[in-house]
Amino acid sequence: DTEVTQTPKHLVMGMTNKKSLKCEQHMGHRAMYWYKQKAKKPPELMFVYSYEKLSINESVPSRFSPECPNSSLLNLHLHALQPEDSALYLCASSQEGQRRSNSPLHFGNGTRLTVT
Amino acid sequence: GESVGLHLPTLSVQEGDNSIINCAYSNSASDYFIWYKQESGKGPQFIIDIRSNMDKRQGQRVTVLLNKTVKHLSLQIAATQPGDSAVYFCAENPWASGGSYIPTFGRGTSLIVHP
Numbered sequence: 453d454t455e456v457t458q459t460p461k462h463l464v465m466g467m468t469n470k471k472s473l474k475c476e477q478h479m480g481h482r483a484m485y486w487y488k489q490k491a492k493k494p495p496e497l498m499f500v501y502s503y504e505k506l507s508i509n510e511s512v513p514s515r516f517s518p519e520c521p522n523s524s525l526l527n528l529h530l531h532a533l534q535p536e537d538s539a540l541y542l543c544a545s546s547q548e549g550q551r552r553s554n555s556p557l558h559f560g561n562g563t564r565l566t567v568t
Numbered sequence: 569g570e571s572v573g574l575h576l577p578t579l580s581v582q583e584g585d586n587s588i589i590n591c592a593y594s595n596s597a598s599d600y601f602i603w604y605k606q607e608s609g610k611g612p613q614f615i616i617d618i619r620s621n622m623d624k625r626q627g628q629r630v631t632v633l634l635n636k637t638v639k640h641l642s643l644q645i646a647a648t649q650p651g652d653s654a655v656y657f658c659a660e661n662p663w664a665s666g667g668s669y670i671p672t673f674g675r676g677t678s679l680i681v682h683p
């Protein structure tokens with residue numbers, strides 16, 4: 453079992469809906485990440501939080517809004533999504549903040565999002 | 569053997585064989601490299617990492633080789649087992665101009681192990 457927990461596992465939403473994806477880790481990691489993964493493709497970085505501050509936004513559309521309420525939690529708020537946003541959304545954490553050192557990512561099992 | 573399809577290269581091996589998965593990275597500024605394994609329905613799982621001051625690192629049944637001259641990584645899996653069947657991604661972690669590391673994944677290789 454992964455030490456990064458994502459909820460829900462599956463989500464179906466209409467284009468006018470507002471929903472949120474949640475991610476939690478209790479490893480004391482100081483960097484948290486959102487990735488988007490399409491079928492048979494590598495994960496693509498969306499956002500990075502380092503020490504609870506947004507440090508990287510990879511030109512993600514504003515219909516995706518990240519939030520880091522504390523060092524253990526990461527949310528991704530979704531609004532007015534398009535069918536092409538359907539994908540697996542992965543949360544990850546790493547031990548050190550993004551500006552300090554390299555360490556491997558620990559991933560959750562993702563939320564499978566379908567936009568209808 | 570290995571085949572490169574439209575989306576995901578595939579490597580098919582027999583159980584007990586050794587497997588070699590290759591990866592070309594693009595950024596000369598990368599100084600840290602990681603291999604991940606992703607099974608169906610799961611997130612990527614860390615296998616082994618290597619820093620740019622090394623050219624080889626061994627784990628349990630896995631070895632990573634780094635050739636900085638040609639920007640090439642490989643993952644060797646000894647005595648491959650059916651449980652090794654998964655998609656394998658290499659990842660690099662270049663320091664970006666904005667002042668952060670940017671973990672970036674290669675396109676992945678699907679390993680199929682036949683019993």
